[in-house]
Amino acid sequence: MQRARIRWHIPVFLAPAVLVYTAIMIFPLFNTLRLALYSKVDQERIFVGLDNFRTLFFDPIWSEQFWNALGNNFWFFIVHMLVQNPIGVALAAILSHPRLRFAALYRSAIFIPTILSFVIVGFAWKLILSPIWGIAPSMLDFVGLKSLFVPWLGKEEYALTTLALISVWQFVGIPMMLIYAALLSIPEEILEAGEVDGITGISAFWKIKLPLILPSIGIISILTFVGNFNAFDLIYASQGALAGPDFSTDILGTFLYRTFFGFQLQLGDPHMGSAIASGMFAIILIGVCIYLFGIQTRMRRYQM
Amino acid sequence: MNKARKNPFNTLAMHGALILYTLIALFPVFVILINSFKDRKAIFREPLALPDAETFSMIGYQTVMKQGDFFLYFQNSLIVTVASLFFVLLFGAMAAFALAEYRFKGNTLMGLYLALGIMIPIRIGTVAILEMMVAGGLVNTLWALILVYTAQGLPLAVFILSEFMRQVSDDLKNAARVDGLSEYAIFFRLVLPLVRPAMATVAVFNMIPIWNDLWFPLILAPAEETKTLTLGSQVFIGQFVTDWNAVLSALSMAILPVLILYVIFSRQLIRGITSGAVK
Numbered sequence: 257m258q259r260a261r262i263r264w265h266i267p268v269f270l271a272p273a274v275l276v277y278t279a280i281m282i283f284p285l286f287n288t289l290r291l292a293l294y295s296k297v298d299q300e301r302i303f304v305g306l307d308n309f310r311t312l313f314f315d316p317i318w319s320e321q322f323w324n325a326l327g328n329n330f331w332f333f334i335v336h337m338l339v340q341n342p343i344g345v346a347l348a349a350i351l352s353h354p355r356l357r358f359a360a361l362y363r364s365a366i367f368i369p370t371i372l373s374f375v376i377v378g379f380a381w382k383l384i385l386s387p388i389w390g391i392a393p394s395m396l397d398f399v400g401l402k403s404l405f406v407p408w409l410g411k412e413e414y415a416l417t418t419l420a421l422i423s424v425w426q427f428v429g430i431p432m433m434l435i436y437a438a439l440l441s442i443p444e445e446i447l448e449a450g451e452v453d454g455i456t457g458i459s460a461f462w463k464i465k466l467p468l469i470l471p472s473i474g475i476i477s478i479l480t481f482v483g484n485f486n487a488f489d490l491i492y493a494s495q496g497a498l499a500g501p502d503f504s505t506d507i508l509g510t511f512l513y514r515t516f517f518g519f520q521l522q523l524g525d526p527h528m529g530s531a532i533a534s535g536m537f538a539i540i541l542i543g544v545c546i547y548l549f550g551i552q553t554r555m556r557r558y559q560m
Numbered sequence: 561m562n563k564a565r566k567n568p569f570n571t572l573a574m575h576g577a578l579i580l581y582t583l584i585a586l587f588p589v590f591v592i593l594i595n596s597f598k599d600r601k602a603i604f605r606e607p608l609a610l611p612d613a614e615t616f617s618m619i620g621y622q623t624v625m626k627q628g629d630f631f632l633y634f635q636n637s638l639i640v641t642v643a644s645l646f647f648v649l650l651f652g653a654m655a656a657f658a659l660a661e662y663r664f665k666g667n668t669l670m671g672l673y674l675a676l677g678i679m680i681p682i683r684i685g686t687v688a689i690l691e692m693m694v695a696g697g698l699v700n701t702l703w704a705l706i707l708v709y710t711a712q713g714l715p716l717a718v719f720i721l722s723e724f725m726r727q728v729s730d731d732l733k734n735a736a737r738v739d740g741l742s743e744y745a746i747f748f749r750l751v752l753p754l755v756r757p758a759m760a761t762v763a764v765f766n767m768i769p770i771w772n773d774l775w776f777p778l779i780l781a782p783a784e785e786t787k788t789l790t791l792g793s794q795v796f797i798g799q800f801v802t803d804w805n806a807v808l809s810a811l812s813m814a815i816l817p818v819l820i821l822y823v824i825f826s827r828q829l830i831r832g833i834t835s836g837a838v839k
Binding site for chain 1: 571574575577579581582584585586589591603604608647650652654655657664670674676677681682684685686688707708711715742744771794797804814815818822826829830
């Protein structure tokens with residue numbers, strides 16, 4: 257009997273990727289979940305079970321911040337879903353129109369904000385909306401609406417929505433591109449068959465194209481969800497780690513950063529930080545599961 | 561052909577909408593760039609005017625050059641991005657080849673394991689990553705960032721590249737085997753050159769998030785000599801908040817390299833996205 261010889265090249269090919277991925281991504285992920293169950297008392301790490309989570313959810317000081325950050329994060333996500341994705345779909349629908357001239361030019365120009373870093377975007381908008389510089393008020397003055405101007409980033413009631421809209425401005429290119437690709441892949445015959453039945457123009461979009469691109473809209477929604485629930489950079493760059501004014505723009509990412517690293521007088525606490533990170537992990541996991549099992553499997557995929 | 565598609569009014573409305581949105585997209589970038597070349601008075605008096613002979617000034621750029629080590633930051637960003645992309649592509653392609661080419665026990669499971677990271681952001685593990693980097697003495701080195709970005713980029717790279725490698729013809733590989741080429745030679749000399757377009761797509765996808773990341777440079781490598789351009793400009797702008805010339809110039813200096821790269825690679829990037837690589 258001849259034993260199958262071990263094909264050594266398979267582990268050799270797999271090893272580097274699996275090692276780096278396991279060591280830097282998977283292991284720290286689970287280690288963070290584990291660290292959330294510990295606490296530091298007198299320079300010693302002791303096991304405290306679910307105490308950190310109890311503090312996070314029920315201790316008045318912590319829970320107020322946590323629920324505030326979570327609520328803000330949901331609002332941040334809702335603004336993206338309601339503004340970014342419809343604009344992205346609309347732009348893609350126009351761009352995919354056959355015989356539209358300069359489509360490539362528009363596409364590249366509209367994608368430019370997406371390639372800029374949050375630091376640039378955050379500061380650029382901070383300057384533009386600043387009452388000191390006066391670009392925003394003078395532009396509103398130009399259309400006769402100067403009375404509408406408020407220092408949006410400085411007011412508690414507007415700051416979060418303003419930042420969400422800035423983020424929408426930055427990322428609208430991504431849904432636009434993905435939907436554009438999906439629209440281009442719809443075969444011409446289907447549209448022509450619709451035309452024969454008298455479905456053209458706008459109604460062709462609603463009745464034929466939109467149902468066909470629903471899977472892409474699903475992907476965009478889950479990408480937006482994951483992106484929003486680990487967002488940090490834009491808020492940090494424009495409002496600082498304190499997510500001012502008065503924590504009104506605090507989201508889970510900035511809350512995690514402050515807790516983990518400390519700020520001003522509060523010392524950093526890696527264990528409470530781990531607890532918040534575990535919470536973020538749970539939220540993202542729930543979102544991904546809802547998408548994978550609830551939406552994706554039920555969505556009808558049309559054979560094209 | 562139907563009439564709706566040729567209606568001149570519709571065409572006009574479509575161009576109107578696109579031009580309006582293009583203006584919204586480009587306006588902030590434009591305002592920052594033109595004002596960085598003006599003197600302080602002109603910035604405030606006529607923020608929307610182009611710089612002319614009278615108002616032209618490079619004072620902001622001079623401050624930036626004197627105060628911040630932007631060349632060092634730029635160099636750090638470049639090293640981190642290029643090295644991370646190199647490892648993502650090399651390791652990713654090797655793993656993708658193993659998954660696409662060979663049938664072995666646990667193949668599907670391994671594929672799923674590697675795909676987990678596509679949806680779960682690596683940031684969740686930050687606390688433990690920092691602890692590990694402290695233990696390994698890698699804090700404030702560029703290696704810490706390179707390792708993290710390599711791990712972050714691998715899942716999507718393996719996923720996309722293995723899709724493409726399945727399309728490489730078996731006859732070609734078997735012919736090479738008959739000629740006595742080793743599996744390694746088949747991978748490096750035959751398959752890699754064939755999937756070059758897919759590698760470019762993966763590279764462009766990974767480039768932007770790595771270059772623009774603020775979180776990990778802030779946490780793993782905040783020292784002066786390891787600052788990346790994104791972190792460097794963040795810190796610099798934070799210190800010079802009231803010096804508008806310096807802030808605008810620093811922003812422009814952060815925008816320009818990305819914009820130049822985009823002009824070079826935009827076709828590749830857009831083709832990558834629209835070819836459905838992320839389906």
